Structure formats: structure tokens, C-alpha cells
Amino acid sequence: MNTLIRPALVLLVIMTLITGIAYPLVLSGLAHWIFPEQAAGSVIVKDGRPIGSRLIGQAFSDPRYFWSRPSATAPQPYNGLGSTGSNLGPLNPALTDAVKARIDALHAADPGNRAPIPVDLVTASASGLDPDISLAAADYQAPRIARVRGLDLAAVRALIDTHAEGRWLGFLGEPRVNVLELNLALDALK
Amino acid sequence: MTPASVALIAALLAAALASVKPLGLYIAHVMEGRPIWPVRVGAPLEGRLYRLCGIDPGTPMGWKAYATALIVFNALGALAVYALQRLQLWLPLNPQHFANVSADSSFNTAVSFATNTNWQGYSGESAMSDLTQMAGLAVQNFLSAATGIVVAIALVRGFVLREAKAIGNFWVDVTRATLYILLPLAFVLALIFVSQGVVQSLSADKDVTTLELLHYTQPKVDAAGNPISDKAGNPVMQSMATHTQTLPMGPVASQEAIKQLGTNGGGFFNANSAHPFENPTPLTDFLQILAEILIPAALTYSFGHMVGDTRQGWALLAAMIVLFVSLACIIVHSEQLGNPRIARLGVDQAASALQPGGNMEGKEARFGIGASALFATTTTSTSCGAVNAMHDSFTPLGGFVTLFNMMLGEVVFGGVGTGLYSMLIFAVIGVFIAGLMIGRTPEYLGKKIEAFEMKMSSIAILVMPFIVLLGTAVAVSIAPGKAGVANPEAHGFSEILYAFTSASNNNGSAFAGISADTPFYNTALGLVMWLGRYWPIVAVLAIAGSFAAKKRVPVTAGTMPTHGPTFVVLLIGTVLLVGALTFVPALALGPVIEHLMLWGA
Numbered sequence: 062m063n064t065l066i067r068p069a070l071v072l073l074v075i076m077t078l079i080t081g082i083a084y085p086l087v088l089s090g091l092a093h094w095i096f097p098e099q100a101a102g103s104v105i106v107k108d109g110r111p112i113g114s115r116l117i118g119q120a121f122s123d124p125r126y127f128w129s130r131p132s133a134t135a136p137q138p139y140n141g142l143g144s145t146g147s148n149l150g151p152l153n154p155a156l157t158d159a160v161k162a163r164i165d166a167l168h169a170a171d172p173g174n175r176a177p178i179p180v181d182l183v184t185a186s187a188s189g190l191d192p193d194i195s196l197a198a199a200d201y202q203a204p205r206i207a208r209v210r211g212l213d214l215a216a217v218r219a220l221i222d223t224h225a226e227g228r229w230l231g232f233l234g235e236p237r238v239n240v241l242e243l244n245l246a247l248d249a250l251k
Numbered sequence: 252m253t254p255a256s257v258a259l260i261a262a263l264l265a266a267a268l269a270s271v272k273p274l275g276l277y278i279a280h281v282m283e284g285r286p287i288w289p290v291r292v293g294a295p296l297e298g299r300l301y302r303l304c305g306i307d308p309g310t311p312m313g314w315k316a317y318a319t320a321l322i323v324f325n326a327l328g329a330l331a332v333y334a335l336q337r338l339q340l341w342l343p344l345n346p347q348h349f350a351n352v353s354a355d356s357s358f359n360t361a362v363s364f365a366t367n368t369n370w371q372g373y374s375g376e377s378a379m380s381d382l383t384q385m386a387g388l389a390v391q392n393f394l395s396a397a398t399g400i401v402v403a404i405a406l407v408r409g410f411v412l413r414e415a416k417a418i419g420n421f422w423v424d425v426t427r428a429t430l431y432i433l434l435p436l437a438f439v440l441a442l443i444f445v446s447q448g449v450v451q452s453l454s455a456d457k458d459v460t461t462l463e464l465l466h467y468t469q470p471k472v473d474a475a476g477n478p479i480s481d482k483a484g485n486p487v488m489q490s491m492a493t494h495t496q497t498l499p500m501g502p503v504a505s506q507e508a509i510k511q512l513g514t515n516g517g518g519f520f521n522a523n524s525a526h527p528f529e530n531p532t533p534l535t536d537f538l539q540i541l542a543e544i545l546i547p548a549a550l551t552y553s554f555g556h557m558v559g560d561t562r563q564g565w566a567l568l569a570a571m572i573v574l575f576v577s578l579a580c581i582i583v584h585s586e587q588l589g590n591p592r593i594a595r596l597g598v599d600q601a602a603s604a605l606q607p608g609g610n611m612e613g614k615e616a617r618f619g620i621g622a623s624a625l626f627a628t629t630t631t632s633t634s635c636g637a638v639n640a641m642h643d644s645f646t647p648l649g650g651f652v653t654l655f656n657m658m659l660g661e662v663v664f665g666g667v668g669t670g671l672y673s674m675l676i677f678a679v680i681g682v683f684i685a686g687l688m689i690g691r692t693p694e695y696l697g698k699k700i701e702a703f704e705m706k707m708s709s710i711a712i713l714v715m716p717f718i719v720l721l722g723t724a725v726a727v728s729i730a731p732g733k734a735g736v737a738n739p740e741a742h743g744f745s746e747i748l749y750a751f752t753s754a755s756n757n758n759g760s761a762f763a764g765i766s767a768d769t770p771f772y773n774t775a776l777g778l779v780m781w782l783g784r785y786w787p788i789v790a791v792l793a794i795a796g797s798f799a800a801k802k803r804v805p806v807t808a809g810t811m812p813t814h815g816p817t818f819v820v821l822l823i824g825t826v827l828l829v830g831a832l833t834f835v836p837a838l839a840l841g842p843v844i845e846h847l848m849l850w851g852a
Contacts, residue, residue, distance in 0.1 A: 063305065068422050069324045071304040073331060073394075076429060080393040081386035084434065085451075085505040088441050092451040092504065095442075100451040102498045102528065104459065111459040114498050116448050116527040119461045126463065130616060136469035141497045142376050142456070144522035146613040146641035148764030150742035151590050152849055156612060156644075160593055177599035180589065184612040187525030187623075187640045193616035197599070197606035232258035234533025235607045235619035244462060 105241070113241050117141060118192040121244065124170045124209045127194070127202050129240045130181055131163055134189035147185040160184065171205035193237040196225055206247065220246055253602050256583050256621030259537075260576065263625065266541050267548050271568065274545065275552025281431045282404045282424065283557070289431050297426065304422065311417035314796025317405060318789050320421040325398060325785070328391050329365035333357050335387040336379070345380035346455040346500075352378060359773035364388050366784035367395035367666060369510070369517030369636055369759035370776060372768040376499040376520045381453055388517060389506045393437075396513030396546075397428035399668025402788050403550055404428075406672045407557050409798035410696045418795050432546070433513060440542060441508035448531035451504040456497050466492050503528055511542035514666040516636030516759040524626070524639040525615055536622050536639060543635045547670040554671060558696055562814035567674050570822045574663045578652050579628040585648035586610045586624045591849065610649070613641030624649065631656035634666030636759025643738070643746065643762040647846035650762070651838065654749055657756045658838075659830035660715055666757065672791050674822075676708050678813065679794070681825040683708075685811055695813060697803035704794050711790035715755050716833040718779050722751035723837065731771035737764030741848070745841035750776060755783035 092100035103115040113119055118129045120138040132138035133147035149156040163183040168174070179197035199221045207214040224243050228234050280287050290297075301308050312320065336352035339345055352360070356372055363370045364387070373379065379388070401424035408418050445451050470478040470486040479487045503519045507529055510517060524530040524539055548568060555564025587609040589600035602608035607619025614623045623640035630637050631653040642653050656663060662674045683700050686693025693700040726732030726747045736743035746762040753760055754776040761767070767776065812818060 065320060065323055068304040068306045069320070069327050072300075072306075072422060072426065073324065073327050075300055075303065076394060076426075077331070077386050077390045080429065080434065080509075081390035084438065085385045085389065085502040088438065088445075088505045089451050089453055089502060091442065092445040096445045099448045100445050100504070101454075102450050102452070102457060102500065103448045103531075104457065104498070111457065113459050113461060113496065114527075116531050117496070117498060118527075119463070119496060120465050121463050122466075123463055137465055137467035137491070137493065139465075139496065142499055143374070144376065144520050144526050145374075146522065146525070146644060146763070148641055148643040148737055148762070149612065150643060150738040150745075150764070150845070151592070151610065151612070151646055152740070152742060152845055153738050157592050157596070160596055160598065164596060164598070177597055179606050180593065180598050180600045180608060181606060181611045181616050183598055184593070184614075187613045187615050187638075188522035188527060190522070190527055191615050191617075192527055195606035195616055195619075197603065198616075200605060228255060229533050232255045232262065233537055234617050234622065236605060237616045241462065248462075 116192055117190050119241055126244045127240050130191045131185045132189040133185040144188045144190055146187045192239050196236045199238045252583050259621050267544050271548050271552050274549035279553040279556045281427050306422045308423045311420050313417050314792045317421045318792045325365050328394055329361040332364055332387040333361035335383045339380040339383050342382050344382035349380050355770045355773040359777040362777040362780050364391035366757050366780045368757040368780045369515045370754055372773055374521035381501055385502055392509040392513050392515040393429050393433050396667045397425045399666055400428040401425050403668035403671040406791055406795040407554050409795035410558050412799040413803050415799045418799050436512050437508040441504045444504040444507055447535045449504040450528045452500045454500050456499050458495050458497050460494050461496050464492055464494050511539045514633050514635040524637045540626055540629050543629050543633045544664045546667045547664040550671040566814045566819050570819045571663050582628050582649045582652045583624040585646045586620045610646050613644030627653050632663035634661040634758045638760050643764045647842045651842035657752045657758050658834045659826055661756050676711050677825050679708050681821045691809055694804055698798045698801050703797050707790040707794045711787040714786045718782055719751045719755045722779050723748050735766040741841055741844040748841055754779045757784050
């Protein structure tokens, strides 16, 4: 047994010290030193107060703001401690009902707009914390923002353009815009 | 398929192919014990480590001793993870003061991480302390991946050795695979991840004040924390409003890197690689996909190098790539087509310069269709099981392919080590079948394939379908099995089938609507994971021992070449026939019916 249990036990302890303690601690130290902001959650600070993370989306329902993607987290949307998707199957009636309700909410906030709605604006994200919407989803909401805020439509579109992120190297990722940053920029316009 | 999706697949293959030879050679040299510089640098540490453990690195083991050491080491690892979860409240590094995990959930998670499955019945951000994640889960991420590598290497040694009784020293192999292969790669990858925004912090979770006041309702609870119901039995809801969002913290990047490289797949957070703190940018996403196939692809070269004919390794890799690209194209195409029921509501699902379009339910805006579908293909064909999109919400055809990938036995690249040894077993079976057809004694790489090898190969291949189908049959017949299902009709069946397929193949992804954190599923899936991992491993090591003991037969005119296109086709055929035929009836009851219902009506 001494040739079996002792090696197994001692090796497990040593490997735990190396890969379970030393590796994450050294990496934490290095990360904190080289990339302090990224390692701590890419937090946005405004007037000395943390108001969110660049990477974690927030819920918006005021017509004055661009709305984020629907979130399936519970009990509230964009619950930072409850990341999840809806996990509704493509044939589940609950999925079509949810999409219908979201379409109705968008129409109610902007009665004049009957353009087809970009799919990402009415479907729940995988994490429930998606910080981005597609450029089409931002563009769809631009007339509402302009009307409610009394802004020029062109000014709102220009704001979307300045915050738009394209495909990295032409093929990585999707054209999109960060909703929290876009809304902060909206508030900063006047 | 959009041009960007095609470019993404091409870039992934190019990056993987470019790394196959250098990494494969490096792995072979490390496992052969050649004095390359990292091994020389680590030698003093390695020597001290062996002395402390009482290991004689110079004594190789026979296959039975090798298998025993492997199982004891893995069982101890599982026990350690179990203990950490059961005691975490009283242990340090628990800034959130998470309670101890229940016995059945702890058992499931312990087996899950020791077996390289990383099925997650729990939700990481609300259950596991930093210590459990670091010293329990992350350690098994390394050791279970190293276990896969050493089994593959042991089998390769079986082909190389002649009339030998031993196949290597398990302790030395597992130490070297961890220290020289997994740890350096993980360290570099983790640092890149942090630079992109993956969290790496041991501080408590952070509260931020959101821009808008959020109104929502939640069930009212009594003093004991149980939900209150009204007279009709409906839960009483209360209105809430908050300006606070809590950002979860933790040593995420260090775990994320090995989770992908080791084809483990257990996320720090519930949403796994869809969570922006695990996978924040398209670049991290690309690297995560690449990391999943990096070592499995390179091991085919290590194999070719060690048996002295690199063409043998390229042949295996070619078969993997053909299968991979075909399967990837089906998922991408199907997800891009979108959901006709949603299109009918006046929703725009067409891809354009401004949006990815397609089936975006359960997908992230930064990944869109191409990167989500490619991730799904890779994660289910490599046994990784990480997800950057929710497979439960995929189109029926997309979900079909994720299931099918796993049912092939995780050989399309496959898990770290498991991919190579499982593919080699298919090669042995393929050669045997071809030998029967032409009436010659089958031999592979100079080793005669006889009754013992065929028995063990059959055991290694057949245990998986057996436990998948048996487990699914039991679960759909009893109330605790049916209770966990989230979606109605055929999709509910698919959720159960997916759970057992994923657990048996040590994949770990899920049709995640299923509520699997119940005593029934925790126990059943825990057992299935254990059998699905160690049963084939013992059979593979037996084959390794048997091959090692044999002479090498010289190549003659009658020897079937195993490096050309004919062999590649034979291998693909074997994988598809064995994998597909077993599961066609089960697939017909789930995703096939669903596909017909979605597009037929």
C-alpha cells in the first residue's frame, strides 16, 4: 500500500499547492499589477462612484435610454449573481409568447415605428448579462430616443456610429454597440 | 453561411494546424523524458517531488499497476473536491460566506471534475467558495486533463514497445503532463484573458449603482426563507426596486484557461463562456475555441512521431478535420436560418452588415451566429463542454449536431488524450473490419490485432451507448427523471437524452433547462460519469499492455497501409457507423421530430 497510497496522497497535495494555490495566486498578483482594471471587472466610475462594468449589461426600460437585450436572470433582469439564458426550446410556446410581449413593449414605447425588429432586441441573451446590442438594434431605437429627448435623429445616429465596434480583423465578432456606454454618452450630450 | 463564418472556421483550422507540429513534438519529447530545456529546468523540483512522494521514477509499471495507480489517484482527487465542498463554510477564502454544498450535489461535482466531465448541477457564482474553485475544481481541471494525456501516451507506447511488460510510470507521466504541458500553456493563456477583461480577483463581489432604477417582482418569503403562497396556492409576489447591481468576482482567468485547454469545460459562473467576465471579447472567444482543440490536435502528431511515422498521425488528424468541418457547417447553417415561428411575428432575422440575424435566443450579441455555432461544434466534439451559447435554445438541427458530436464518442479531436486513445480504438476496429473483408490477419502499426484486443476495444466502445441509453430509458420512465424537464414534448426528451449523453462522454455541456440539481440526477449522472470515464480507460490500458507485450510484425505486401486516404475514409466510416447506428432511434424521438414540427407546420 505504501507504494500506492503514499504517492497518490502526497502527489495530490503537492499538485494542489502548485496548480490550486500557487498558480492562481501568482496570476492574481501579476494580473493586479499589469492589468489592474481588467482584473477587477472593468468598472466604470462616474463622479467617484462605481456605476457599472463595461462588460456587464444593465436593464433599461425608460424610453429615454437605449434598451438592452432581454435577460432571463431571476428575480430581476441583469442580476449579476444569477447569470443564465432562458433555455427555452425553439418550439416552446413560452418563447413565442415572450417575444410577442417584447415586441408589444417596443411598439408601446414608439407607436409610430412599425419597422421589422432586429432579432437580438427581442430574444434573451445566453448570459442574461449581455452588454451589447447589434447596430441594427441600436438603429431601430434611434428615432424613439431622438423624439423623447428632443434630439436630431442624425445626432443620435452619429453617437451610435462613434460607439460602434466592428469585426476584429474583419471576421472576429459581430458589429455591435455597448448599451451602457452609449446611454452614458446620451446623458452627457447636454 | 456568411463570409465571416467561413473565415472564422478557416482561421481556426489554420491556427490549429500551425501549432500541431511544434506542440505535438514538444508533448512527445516531454512524455518521452527527453532532456529539453523546460524538463532540465524542472528536474530538481521534479526530483524532490518524487522523493517526497516515495516514487521511484526509474521503475515502469505494467498495465494493471498503471490502471490501479490512475484510479486511486483520481478517486482521491474526487474525495478532496467532495470534502472541500462539504466544509467550505469553515474554510478560508470564502468571502461570500457560501454555505456547505449538499451531499448529493457535492458527490456529483466531485465525480464530474475528477472525470474531466465538468457537468455542473450547481451555479458557480452562488454556491462555490473561492477556495473550492481554486484548490478543488481547478486542480482537477489540471489532473483530469493530465490523466487523459497519460492514457493516450501509454497506448502509443504499446505500439512502440516490443515484448515489454511495462508501459510507463503513471506518477512520472502525470507529473510531467501537468508541469511541462498544461501549466505553462494555462499561465500564458490566462494572462491574455485578463488583458481582455476576464476577472482575476480574490476580493468580495462588488456593488455598483445602476443608471436606471429597476422595478421587478419576486416571491415573498417568510422568516425561514420559504416562499409564501396565497389561498389558491399561487406564490405571493412583492414589488421591489433597486439601484444596485452586484458584480461577481473571483479567480476566474486562472480557471478559465485550464478549463479550455484541458477540455474540462466547468465554468466559474453559471452561464459559462457566455458570461462576459469569462469570455469578454471575440478575441478571447477565438482563443477559447482554439484552446479546446490545441492539445487534442497536437497529440495526433505526438503519436505519429512516437511510432516513428508522422503520416500515421496526420491520417488520424485528417479524419478528425473532415468530420469537424462537415458538422460545423451544419450547425452554422441551421442557426443562421433562424426560427420560422419568430420570423412570423415581424422580427428581422436576416444577416446584414448591421446584425448577425438568425436564431439569437440564448446567444450573445458579440458572438452572433458564427462564433456561437463554431464554439458549440468544438465544445461537443472535443468533450470540453464549455458553452458560449445555450444549446437548449438552438434550432432542432443545431441541437441534433451537438448531440451527435458527443454520440460519436468524442473522437473529432476529442478530449485531451481521450480523443487520441478513442480514435486509436476506432482505428483498431476499422483495421479489424477491413482485415475480415479481405481475409487477412489484421495488424495495426506492426501489432497483430487478436481476440483480446478486440474484446477490450468492444468494451471501450460499447460501454458509452449502453449507459447513455439505459440511463435515458430509466429517467424517462420514473417521476424524478421526468420532473426536471423544462421544455414540453420532444424537446423535453432531448434534454434528458442530452444529459446522459453528455455525462457518459464526459462532455459536461447541457440542454441546460433541465433541473439536474436533484438527488436523482446528481446520483445517476455521477455514476454514469464515473463508468463512462474509467471503464474505457481500463480497457485501453489493457490493450496498451497487450500490444506492448507483442512482437512487431514486419510490413509486407499484404499489410494494409494506415496512412493514406483509403484508411482515412475507412476510419470515418467506422466512427460514423458505430456512433450513428446506435443512436438513430433515440435521435429520431428528439431533435428529428422537433425539426419536422418546426419546418413542417
